Amino acid sequence: QSALTQPASVSGSPGQSITISCTGTSSDFGGYNYVSWYQQHPGKAPKVLIYDVNNRSSGVSNRFSGSKSGNTASLTISGLQAEDEADYYCNSYTSSNTWVFGGGTKLTVL
């Protein structure tokens, strides 16, 4: 199975908003709303930010939000902060009862 498509990198200045897209096929998203987003700092395990498209994980800032339209899911980070600089991955349940990750997006806070 191929990875979901994410931009390799995005950047923004402190206080700005950015959006990371995650594109796949209808089979990649399996007809379910099981899309999640993970933040990973260097040398650390991924941390769930958003699950089931738009549910924020416990303790995650409300600056993070998720959405999905058709075969594209999106993660929006508002009010960018220096500590948001990290790699971000989307993940989805597929129609084959498997899970697939996006290729990852490196966020740089300028």
Place this chain on the structure above:
Amino acid sequence: QLQLQESGPGLVKPSETLSLTCTVSGGSISSSGYFWGWIRQPPGRGLEWLGNMHYSGSTYYNPSLKSRITISVDTSKNQFSLKLSSVTAADTAVYFCARRNYASGNWGFWGQGILVTV
């Protein structure tokens, strides 16, 4: 607080079998509400889902690994394991174990990861 801890050899020879164990503490692996899985990350690259299982025995694997991978559970030790046979250098990665909520895409708990070099 739930914790997951990977353990196993950090170096495996080509063509041999990679064997890792994930020990779960602070919660029961026999809970019906969760799936337990393995995810890996080659150095400098992205995440790859390997497979997951329910304590009842149902397992699901990445099709690209299906002939080489086995995930099993030992409820008496509150552990689950990964075996990957016929490894090559392409299997060099940090291997994470993780827990997913049933009927949800929430991989909410992860181990710290273990680097395995082939």
